[in-house]
Amino acid sequence: MNENxxxxxxxxxxxxxxxxxxxxxxxxxxxxxxxxxxxxQRGLVVERQKILPIKYKRTALGNPFRxxxxxxxxxxxxxxxxxxxxxxxxxQVLTYLRLSNLKLGLVINFGEALVKNGIHxxxxxx
Numbered sequence: 473m474n475e476n477x478x479x480x481x482x483x484x485x486x487x488x489x490x491x492x493x494x495x496x497x498x499x500x501x502x503x504x505x506x507x508x509x510x511x512x513q514r515g516l517v518v519e520r521q522k523i524l525p526i527k528y529k530r531t532a533l534g535n536p537f538r539x540x541x542x543x544x545x546x547x548x549x550x551x552x553x554x555x556x557x558x559x560x561x562x563x564q565v566l567t568y569l570r571l572s573n574l575k576l577g578l579v580i581n582f583g584e585a586l587v588k589n590g591i592h593x594x595x596x597x598x
Contacts, residue, residue: 475576475598478516478547483591485510486580490587500553503582504540507551517544524572539568548577552590555583562594569596 473481489506490496504520511518524537541549550565565577575598581590 473544475546478544479576479578479593481514481516482507482511482543482547482549482578482580483588485514486582486587486591490582496553496555496583496585498553498582500551500582503553503580504551507549507580508541511541511543518542519545524568526571537568537571539572546574546576548572548574550577550579552579552581553583554581557581557583557590562592565594566596569594 485507489503489510493502493506508518508520519542520540522539522542524539526533526536539548540551543549548565548568550561550568552561561579565579569575569577575596577594577596579592579594580587581592584590
């Protein structure tokens with residue numbers, strides 16, 4: 473599957489998770505774990521809390537980034553559960569994409585009344 477096909481499955485899965493858990497109000501880690509489960513049930517390979525080393529002038533720094541979910545090695549998901557969405561979340565995902573040479577990331581804010589309004593695409597040369 474390509475990035476766009478994967479993102480479609482992620483979108484549908486996020487809606488299912490939000491609906492099944494009763495909407496907003498839970499911790500981010502609960503939604504992350506449920507989304508991981510849902511994506512795996514749909515046949516996708518999901519890495520949770522994937523460490524992304526940061527290199528500075530060919531030296532790995534001691535504090536790597538942690539990607540919430542990496543799906544099929546192609547799409548980064550950053551899970552949020554907040555009432556106050558901040559565009560910095562998208563900047564963060566764009567940085568992850570650049571550091572990992574990936575093309576597509578999604579910020580999913582489960583804190584929205586309708587999670588479809590909380591899904592934001594972030595692209596890096598896609």
